């Protein structure tokens with residue numbers, strides 16, 4: 001039954017009919033209605049670009065002051081707009097808590113239109129290519145682990161980690177240190193904004209070593 005449900009969720013067919021299994025508070029206030037999807041699709045990338053600049057949303061900083069190649073903060077270029085939009089809404093509503101609260105502060109200043117525009121801008125940028133040479137020592141990426149009822153990562157994140165289906169993010173080329181930290185956060189429940197607890201459930205079955213190896217693997221993918 002669990003496997004059946006998971007595959008429904010994977011296909012996005014379970015939709016909003018499933019109740020949150022693990023908590024009374026919703027994990028996210030974003031509901032993927034056709035209206036919301038169209039709203040995000042119509043985000044204005046040019047406005048988004050202006051909003052990333054210093055002095056527009058953030059008093060003295062630009063988004064690129066933190067989201068750049070040298071920091072350990074997540075890469076935003078080439079990420080799926082729907083995923084980016086959802087994260088910003090979740091930060092604003094407090095459903096996702098940045099440990100340093102920085103993103104919660106920034107997002108609290110953003111309107112929904114601002115978030116759709118920023119999502120459109122970053123979605124249009126070329127994703128940073130990974131360094132190549134990837135191999136997955138865990139076997140979980142494309143096969144999963146039946147004994148633990150662990151689904152293959154690729155069944156949702158795509159065969160090359162490119163992201164898929166509404167709000168499933170791109171992982172390919174993302175920084176290993178960020179991927180590792182955020183998987184640890186899901187496992188410990190510190191990050192709890194994933195709808196239907198999908199990532200918390202998946203991460204709860206992974207060891208430290210597997211998390212490290214999966215993070216490394218996805219960071220090297222193009």
Ligand code: HEC
Pocket residue numbers: 051052057058061062063064065066067073074075076084087088096097098099102103106118182
């Ligand atoms: C002072 C540094 C800082 C600035 C400035 C900043 N961010 Fe962030 N951002 C972070 C950190 C740190 C995280 C990861 C926090 C966490 O683990 O939840 C993050 C996470 C995010 C995420 C989630 C990415 C993912 O893969 O889940 C998005 C989206 C985002 N930021 C967008 C923005 C945008 C848009 C701006 C400019 C309006 C911005 N950030 C400015 C530090 C910053």
Ligand code: HEC
Pocket residue numbers: 006009010074086140141151152153154155156157167168169170171174179182183193194195198199202214
């Ligand atoms: C059932 C579908 C599904 C499967 C299987 C799945 N994921 Fe995810 N994953 C998601 C969704 C949906 C999100 C976005 C959740 C949110 O909104 O926070 C996500 C988010 C993530 C993130 C956060 C990315 C970021 O930028 O912050 C990481 C890392 C991740 N998944 C890794 C994995 C790994 C590794 C596996 C395999 C062990 C896996 N996922 C299996 C659906 C899935």
